[in-house]
Every structure is written in structure tokens, then in C-alpha cells.
Amino acid sequence: MSEPTTPGAFPRRDFLKAGGALMVGFAIGVPVAAQQPAAGLPGAPDPNRLDTWVAIHSDNTATIFIGFVELGQGNSTALLQIAAEELDLEMSQVKTERVETGKTPNQGGTVASASISRGGPQIRLAAAEARQALLGLASVRLGVPPERLMVSRGVVSVVGEASTSVTYGALIGDRRFDVTYTGEAPLKDYRSYTVVGTSVPRHDIPAKARGTYVYMHHVRVPGMLHGRIVRPRGQGAYADGLRVVSVDPSSIDGIRGARVVRRRDFIGVVATDEWGAVRAAQQLKVVWDTPASLPATPAALFERMRSSPTIDRVAHDVGDTTAAFPTAAHVVARRYDAPYQAHAPFGPNCAIADVKGESAVVMCSSQNVYLSRTKLADVLQMPEQQITVQYYEGAGAFGHAPYNDAAQAAAVMSQEVAAPVRVQFMRWDEIGWDNYGPAHTSDVKIATDANGKFVAYEYHGWQHTWSQTDTTAQLAAGRPPTESATEGTRAQLVSTFNAGDMHVLPNWRIVNHRVPGMKGFLKGQSLRSPLDIAISFGSEQVVDELAYLANMDPYLFRRQNINGDRWLAVLTAVAEAAKWAPRRAGANVSSARVVTGRGIALGTHLASYGAAVAEIEVDTQTGVIVAKRMYGAIEAGQIVNPGIVESQITGMLIQAASRVLKEEVTFSPTGVTSVDWVSYPILRFAEAPEVTAVIVRRQDQPSTGAGEEAVAAGAAAIANAFFDATGVRLQEFPMTPARVLAALKKEGRA
Amino acid sequence: MPTTLTVNRRVVEVEAAPDTPLLYVLMNDLELQGPRFGCGLAQCGSCSVLVDGVETRSCVTPLERVAGKSITTLEGLSAWYAQQKKLATAPDLHPLQQAVIDEQAIQCGYCYNGLIVKGAELLSQNAQPTDQQIRTAMNGHLCRCGTYPRMMKAIQRAARTMAGGAA
Numbered sequence: 074m075s076e077p078t079t080p081g082a083f084p085r086r087d088f089l090k091a092g093g094a095l096m097v098g099f100a101i102g103v104p105v106a107a108q109q110p111a112a113g114l115p116g117a118p119d120p121n122r123l124d125t126w127v128a129i130h131s132d133n134t135a136t137i138f139i140g141f142v143e144l145g146q147g148n149s150t151a152l153l154q155i156a157a158e159e160l161d162l163e164m165s166q167v168k169t170e171r172v173e174t175g176k177t178p179n180q181g182g183t184v185a186s187a188s189i190s191r192g193g194p195q196i197r198l199a200a201a202e203a204r205q206a207l208l209g210l211a212s213v214r215l216g217v218p219p220e221r222l223m224v225s226r227g228v229v230s231v232v233g234e235a236s237t238s239v240t241y242g243a244l245i246g247d248r249r250f251d252v253t254y255t256g257e258a259p260l261k262d263y264r265s266y267t268v269v270g271t272s273v274p275r276h277d278i279p280a281k282a283r284g285t286y287v288y289m290h291h292v293r294v295p296g297m298l299h300g301r302i303v304r305p306r307g308q309g310a311y312a313d314g315l316r317v318v319s320v321d322p323s324s325i326d327g328i329r330g331a332r333v334v335r336r337r338d339f340i341g342v343v344a345t346d347e348w349g350a351v352r353a354a355q356q357l358k359v360v361w362d363t364p365a366s367l368p369a370t371p372a373a374l375f376e377r378m379r380s381s382p383t384i385d386r387v388a389h390d391v392g393d394t395t396a397a398f399p400t401a402a403h404v405v406a407r408r409y410d411a412p413y414q415a416h417a418p419f420g421p422n423c424a425i426a427d428v429k430g431e432s433a434v435v436m437c438s439s440q441n442v443y444l445s446r447t448k449l450a451d452v453l454q455m456p457e458q459q460i461t462v463q464y465y466e467g468a469g470a471f472g473h474a475p476y477n478d479a480a481q482a483a484a485v486m487s488q489e490v491a492a493p494v495r496v497q498f499m500r501w502d503e504i505g506w507d508n509y510g511p512a513h514t515s516d517v518k519i520a521t522d523a524n525g526k527f528v529a530y531e532y533h534g535w536q537h538t539w540s541q542t543d544t545t546a547q548l549a550a551g552r553p554p555t556e557s558a559t560e561g562t563r564a565q566l567v568s569t570f571n572a573g574d575m576h577v578l579p580n581w582r583i584v585n586h587r588v589p590g591m592k593g594f595l596k597g598q599s600l601r602s603p604l605d606i607a608i609s610f611g612s613e614q615v616v617d618e619l620a621y622l623a624n625m626d627p628y629l630f631r632r633q634n635i636n637g638d639r640w641l642a643v644l645t646a647v648a649e650a651a652k653w654a655p656r657r658a659g660a661n662v663s664s665a666r667v668v669t670g671r672g673i674a675l676g677t678h679l680a681s682y683g684a685a686v687a688e689i690e691v692d693t694q695t696g697v698i699v700a701k702r703m704y705g706a707i708e709a710g711q712i713v714n715p716g717i718v719e720s721q722i723t724g725m726l727i728q729a730a731s732r733v734l735k736e737e738v739t740f741s742p743t744g745v746t747s748v749d750w751v752s753y754p755i756l757r758f759a760e761a762p763e764v765t766a767v768i769v770r771r772q773d774q775p776s777t778g779a780g781e782e783a784v785a786a787g788a789a790a791i792a793n794a795f796f797d798a799t800g801v802r803l804q805e806f807p808m809t810p811a812r813v814l815a816a817l818k819k820e821g822r823a
Numbered sequence: 824m825p826t827t828l829t830v831n832r833r834v835v836e837v838e839a840a841p842d843t844p845l846l847y848v849l850m851n852d853l854e855l856q857g858p859r860f861g862c863g864l865a866q867c868g869s870c871s872v873l874v875d876g877v878e879t880r881s882c883v884t885p886l887e888r889v890a891g892k893s894i895t896t897l898e899g900l901s902a903w904y905a906q907q908k909k910l911a912t913a914p915d916l917h918p919l920q921q922a923v924i925d926e927q928a929i930q931c932g933y934c935y936n937g938l939i940v941k942g943a944e945l946l947s948q949n950a951q952p953t954d955q956q957i958r959t960a961m962n963g964h965l966c967r968c969g970t971y972p973r974m975m976k977a978i979q980r981a982a983r984t985m986a987g988g989a990a
């Protein structure tokens with residue numbers, strides 16, 4: 074059987090090879106470049122030292138220390154491209170290191186498509202600075218001024234005298250630079266790039282296809298016990314927590330090697346073999362106190378958000394919408410509702426912890442190992458410096474899945490039983506105890522003049538506060554649900570960019586109504602394109618309605634109101650890809666059983682530009698919508714790897730269809746009822762549309778992230794296609810058969 | 824009493840309890856990395872293996888039910904393919920694995936054990952599947968990252984490679 078491989082070199086690995094799986098020792102060896110701790114963060118490498126970022130080896134290769142984790146979207150390949158480009162190395166000469174507290178720099182979380190937009194410039198500057206330092210050394214060694222030197226594949230030579238040369242490896246191999254990272258080294262002109270901007274194959278894909286890639290789920294450590302958490306299937310209201318009334322340890326007596334682990338209201342089981350742990354978790358009798366404080370239905374959820382006292386903040390107020398609306402020729406005002414949705418990674422979260430008296434090592438799929446460490450320190454009551462958090466990739470989660478909960482659960486159990494514990498969430502733990510993507514309800518009102526030009530835009534959005542406390546911290550350490558200290562991050566908020574930026578708007582007002590306190594709501598956190606999908610679903614449908622009232626084609630209508638070249642470029646690109654032939658929406662509505670329609674929409678997240686077209690089929694008797702074909706265009710500034718971005722657009726369009734057609738967290742007053750792939754269905758293979766991905770390149774612009782925009786645009790395009798097919802609008806998603814049939818019936822179409 | 828089974832053409836004896844789902848035996852006792860936990864409910868295909876050439880959900884298959892049977896995991900797919908095709912030597916990778924790399928189909932890749940095992944089963948039964956046949960055959964295998972369109976292309980590419988006689 075083949076040897077386990079992962080990208081990069083992991084010198085501290087202690088392989089105990091057996092079969093093909095990986096055994097990792099906790100012994101921590103000497104890293105490639107011994108790094109210095111920073112002043113502020115315990116154990117974080119000093120970001121102001123070049124050695125924190127780059128190490129050159131004797132074999133003329135480089136290790137780039139990257140603080141962003143690979144989430145399965147190819148960002149680590151793209152970041153290495155940036156480094157290789159600036160260092161004049163080939164891709165085969167660069168590798169990266171496992172993300173780990175104290176080893177890799179603290180670049181903040183791998184969130185909001187930030188790897189390339191925020192991390193790219195840091196890596197680029199570090200690589201440029203390393204190149205400059207190497208040129209300085211080469212200049213001394215070769216006795217010529219740096220201006221006369223050139224570099225290719227890490228070989229520095231004198232211009233015009235190729236034989237006078239020295240390699241990076243010979244100059245500094247495995248020694249420290251010992252210089253300050255100033256961030257001021259000159260950068261290459263993007264027009265001379267040869268690596269950035271090309272579709273370099275992802276370095277992780279071969280091992281993933283082969284089955285040798287080491288996911289978190291494959292890691293085993295010596296002496297390890299298998300653990301499972303024990304909770305009701307499906308969480309209740311976040312603010313209530315969960316109380317244990319009684320536990321009956323004798324209920325698992327028959328399972329050899331299994332025992333109960335309890336700390337306050339946290340219950341788990343450990344066993345020597347995994348099946349024992351699985352059975353014990355299912356068999357253990359626990360009586361819970363589960364208050365019935367969630368809303369009874371999704372509709373009641375939205376009413377609760379609207380009727381609760383809110384903290385209102387005007388995010389944007391330009392002109393005077395109140396005065397402008399009465400002057401308009403057409404006004405459309407609608408309410409939209411968007412459900413909680415789950416991250417639901419394909420492999421539920423997994424973590425291993427080894428907590429000793431004075432120290433702890435925790436392996437997990439955290440998007441931010443430094444923040445995970447801070448949270449673990451609180452739960453374990455241990456100083457942060459004594460905790461090491463190592464990242465191992467899990468299944469793609471697209472946001473803040475409960476990886477901290479899994480890590481803390483493993484840590485608490487390990488601390489209780491004084492042995493390393495591996496916790497694998499079961500499917501129902503993962504979907505039932507997720508930090509759900511936020512539910513949202515909105516009032517959208519937009520108006521045009523007689524020529525179909527926008528005169529006023531007003532958006533009111535309601536969302537409740539996000540959670541900061543993980544469930545294990547809540548149950549095992551008694552930590553109450555807390556709100557973030559800063560108003561701006563207490564909840565995902567509607568911003569000017571995702572609500573209205575795409576249009577020229579003389580009068581424009583956005584108001585956020587945040588429901589504080591988290592009482593009677595579910596635990597929430599960011600999920601790919603948080604809120605954007607809800608905003609586009611509403612806003613882009615109202616835009617479509619106005620195009621209809623103006624008797625215009627929805628694409629041309631958007632064009633005439635478009636705000637700037639960058640929005641225009643994606644809109645045009647997607648329309649061209651879809652061979653969009655202008656006509657008024659709904660012009661072909663028929664009484665056939667199966668009707669077809671197409672829709673177009675814009676969407677974004679924070680900084681990039683997205684547009685999509687959807688072609689759908691609706692069965693008016695069953696209410697089933699099938700997305701047949703989707704087109705997505707993105708402009709995200711400089712594109713580092715077009716192949717990866719195309720792959721991202723494909724994934725985003727599929728997820729757009731999945732989320733707008735199928736996904737919804739369901740609940741009863743006592744708890745969540747969607748806990749597996751039957752009760753939380755996602756788009757399946759046979760339901761997948763054909764997709765076309767289009768990239769609008771702006772290599773002269775900073776990279777702005779390309780992982781979110783097509784979700785919002787794609788979902789709204791499907792909603793608009795539904796109107797084109799049926800002449801009916803849906804104001805709530807997912808657009809399930811039940812909702813479709815109800816809407817068609819209401820309009821006399823079924 | 825140990826259970827005897829054949830895994831990737833090797834006869835192995837396993838000590839686990841007979842009701843243990845095959846998945847846990849493959850992952851923990853035999854330390855394989857292909858089959859992996861996804862749901863434990865036969866809903867997703869993460870744990871798929873071939874049992875006597877038929878795609879099977881190892882998460883709900885008790886060990887005792889596969890006693891004496893031949894199990895092929897992702898790791899053994901190219902050898903299984905070579906045997907089927909009566910090739911003298913097994914290629915480095917099953918053509919579908921190679922096609923998945925060539926198409927850069929994977930995102931996180933966690934679901935690709937199941938997608939590749941199922942796709943290989945399909946190609947062994949139907950050398951030139953139509954789009955519709957691929958969609959139907961693959962419909963029990965989920966992918967959260969939304970790579971279905973690229974996996975579709977990978978299966979089509981593998982079908983072409985296999986028809987061309989090359990590995």
C-alpha cells in the first residue's frame with residue numbers, strides 16, 4: 074500500500090506506518106526555521122521577522138509559512154503561486170507547512186474568501202523581501218551590484234554571463250535570514266507574471282484522488298480512546314443551553330471498554346474501539362430538560378424577529394428616500410424570508426486532543442488556530458502558551474462549522490479521562506448542533522421613474538445576534554451565550570455593497586434591525602455568502618419586477634441602471650455566455666404541465682462582483698423545480714489561478730441551486746428536526762445543472778476573493794427564472810415543491 | 824472468533840465483533856484511508872467499497888456479512904481494474920482516478936472515495952455511459968462542494984481513456 078503523503082514537509086511527524094493510515098506522534102520536533110515568538114501573542118511567530126514567512130533550503134527549495142488553512146478550495150496552491158512568482162522559483166520548488174499555533178504566522182481566520190485578498194499581499198511582500206535579501210547576498214558572493222543580477226528557478230546569475238551564478242540554496246540554505254520584514258521590498262510588475270494568472274494544478278488533488286491525503290479523520294495517536302458526544306438529536310434555543318436531569322451509566326454496562334464522561338451538562342462517552350463508542354452514545358440513557366422555547370414554525374420565527382425589540386442602525390442613507398418614493402412612476406415593495414441553513418460538511422467534524430496536566434495538543438479542522446487556542450484555554454482553564462493547536466483538513470464546510478465545539482469536546486474528554494481522545498461527530502451532531510447560517514427577513518422597496526431609471530431604494534433587514542460561545546464551552550464550562558463586544562460584528566449585517574451597490578441609486582437607505590439577546594433563536598455563524606443569498610433573493614426579484622413594469626428585458630433594464638464598469642463587465646459577460654436574447658420576463662408563460670424559464674441576477678459578498686443566469690424547468694403538478702443550466706461570472710480583481718476560480722464558480726452555482734431550492738433547517742419548539750441528509754436534503758448528482766463559469770479578469774486590480782459571489786447571484790437568478798416560467802413570484806426560500814404549489818395555487822396557476 | 828475476509832486481494836483476519844460495521848474495521852483495524860465516515864446511515868456514499876465488485880455502503884454492513892467475500896477499496900481500485908481487464912500489470916491509478924486529477928474535479932475531496940468507487944463500478948458495467956446513465960448511477964453519492972459537473976466530465980474522460988485501450 075502506498076505511503077501517506079500530504080503537501081509540504083512535516084518534519085515533526087512520527088510515522089508508525091501500518092497499512093495506509095497515519096499515526097502521528099505528539100512529539101514536537103524542530104521546525105525548518107526556528108521562529109521567534111511575537112511580543113503580543115503567546116507563541117505566535119513574530120510577523121515582523123522575515124524568517125517567520127520564508128525559509129530557503131540547501132536543495133534550493135523554499136518553505137512558505139502560511140497562516141491560512143486549506144479548506145479544499147485550492148487557496149494554498151494559489152498562495153504558493155504568489156510566493157513562487159515573487160521569488161522566481163518554480164512551483165516544484167515551493168511548499169508549505171501545516172498550520173499550527175506557534176509555528177505558522179497568525180494571519181487571522183480563513184474566512185470571507187480572505188486567503189488571497191488579505192493573505193496574498195502579505196505572502197507576496199514576504200517573498201519579494203526574501204528575494205531582495207538573497208540578491209544582496211548574491212551580490213557580495215559574485216562581486217557584482219544587484220542591478221546586474223537576474224534570477225531563474227532560484228539560480229542567481231549575472232546578466233549576460235550565465236556561467237557566473239549561485240543558487241539560493243548555496244547562499245542561505247537552511248540558515249536564517251535574520252532580517253526585519255519591512256513590507257517595503259519592490260514588487261514585480263503584474264504584466265511580467267509567469268506563474269500568477271496561470272492554472273497551475275492544485276498540489277493536493279493527486280493525493281486526494283489516490284486516497285493517501287491525510288484528513289483530520291485519518292489521524293490516530295498512540296493510546297487514543299474513541300469518543301462521542303451525547304446530546305439530544307437537534308439543538309434547542311441557544312440561550313437556554315441544555316440541562317441534564319439524570320444519566321444512567323449502567324445503560325451502557327454491556328459495552329466492553331465504554332464509559333461515560335461528564336462535566337456539568339456536557340456528556341460524552343469514550344471506548345477503546347470506535348464501534349463501542351458509537352453504540353454507547355446511542356444507548357446511553359440521559360434525561361434532558363429541553364425547554365420548548367423555539368418558534369413553532371419557520372413563519373413564527375420571522376414574526377418573532379420582526380416583533381422583538383431591535384437595535385436599529387442606519388447603515389447607509391443617501392438622498393431622501395421618503396421624499397423620492399411618492400414621485401416615482403413605479404414602486405414595488407415586498408417582504409422576503411430566508412431560513413437558517415446548515416454548513417453540513419460532507420464529513421462531520423472530528424478532533425483529537427491530548428490534555429496532560431500542564432499542556433495540551435489539539436488537532437482539528439479550525440479555520441483559525443489561534444482563536445481556537447484562546448477558546449480552548451478558557452474551557453481547559455490552562456494558559457494559552459501551553460496549548461498547541463494543529464490544523465488538519467476536514468471536509469469542506471464553507472464557514473464556521475462547529476469545529477471549535479468538536480475540538481473542545483475532545484479536549485474536555487481527554488482532560489477527564491487522562492488519555493488522548495478522538496471525537497468524531499456523528500451526522501446528527503454535525504447538522505443538529507451546527508452554528509447555522511443566519512435566518513433573515515427583509516422589506517425591500519425600490520422605485521423607478523417613467524423611463525425605468527431607479528429613483529429610490531430602501532432595504533430593511535432583520536437578523537439576530539450571532540453566537541460566540543461554543544456548545545461545549547456552554548455545557549462543560551457553564552459559559553453563557555455571549556455577544557461580540559463590537560456592534561459591527563454582533564451579527565451579519567446588510568451593507569451597501571450587497572444591497573444596492575450594483576445600481577445607480579440617487580436615494581438609497583439601508584437599515585439593519587438587529588435582534589439582541591439570542592433568546593428563542595438558534596446558534597448562528599457565518600456560512601458561505603452569509604446574508605448575501607437572502608439579500609439578492611429579495612432585492613434582485615424586486616429589480617426584476619420593476620423591469621417587468623417598465624416593459625423591459627431584465628438584462629437590459631439592469632444595464633441601464635448599472636453602477637460602474639466592473640458591475641457592467643460581469644453582467645455583460647454572463648449574458649453573453651448565456652446567449653441572452655432580450656425579451657420581457659414571463660412572456661412565454663403557458664398552461665403546459667412542465668414550463669421553462671430563465672432569469673438573470675447580480676450578487677456579491679464584500680468586494681467582488683458576481684452575476685448569474687439560470688435556466689429552469691418547473692413541473693406545475695408536482696411543484697418540482699429543476700435547474701437545467703446555470704452560468705456564473707465573477708470579477709475578483711487579479712486572478713491568481715483561473716482554473717481554481719472556475720472550479721469555485723462551478724461549486725458556487727451548484728450550492729446556489731441547492732440552497733435556494735432545497736436547504737432549510739427545520740425545528741419544533743423543543744429543537745431542530747433536520748439532522749441528516751434526509752431531513753436536511755442538499756442538491757444531488759442527478760439534479761445538478763450544467764454549468765458555465767466565466768471569469769472577468771482584472772489583473773491590474775488587487776485580488777478580492779472569489780468564493781462567495783456566484784451563490785447570491787445564482788440563487789436570485791433561479792428565483793427570477795421561476796417568475797419567467799410561471800408568472801408567479803416566491804418570497805421565501807427554499808423553493809420547495811410545497812411552497813411552489815401553494816404559490817401557484819394562490820395565483821390560480823395550479 | 825476472527826472473521827476472515829479478502830481486502831484488496833489480501834486475505835486478512837479481523838478480531839472485531841461480528842456486528843461491527845465494516846467501515847470501522849477498514850478504517851481502524853486495517854488502517855485504510857479510502858472508505859471514510861460521512862453519515863453512518865447509508866445516505867451519502869462516503870464509506871463505499873466494492874464487495875465482490877458491487878458498490879456497498881460499509882457503514883451499515885456488519886462485518887459478519889462480508890466474511891469470505893472480496894472487498895476492494897479506493898486503494899485497491901487499480902489492481903481490481905487490471906484484473907478485470909486482464910492487464911499484465913496494474914496501472915498506477917485507476918483511469919477514473921487519473922481523470923479526476925486531469926479534470927481537477929476535486930474540491931475538498933472528502934466525498935471522492937465514494938464518487939470514484941461508484942464511478943468505477945459504473946464503468947465496469949457500462950463502458951460508455953450516457954449523461955443520463957451517469958446521473959442515475961451516481962445519484963446516491965452526495966458532494967457538498969458541488970463538484971458534480973466536473974465529476975461528470977471525469978467519468979466521461981475515463982470512459983474515453985478506457986475505450987482507447989490505454990490505462
Ligand code: FES
Nearest residue numbers: 861862863868882
Ligand atoms: S457513511 Fe456510509 S453512506 Fe454515508
Ligand code: FES
Nearest residue numbers: 932934966967968
Ligand atoms: S469535494 Fe468536498 S464534498 Fe465533494
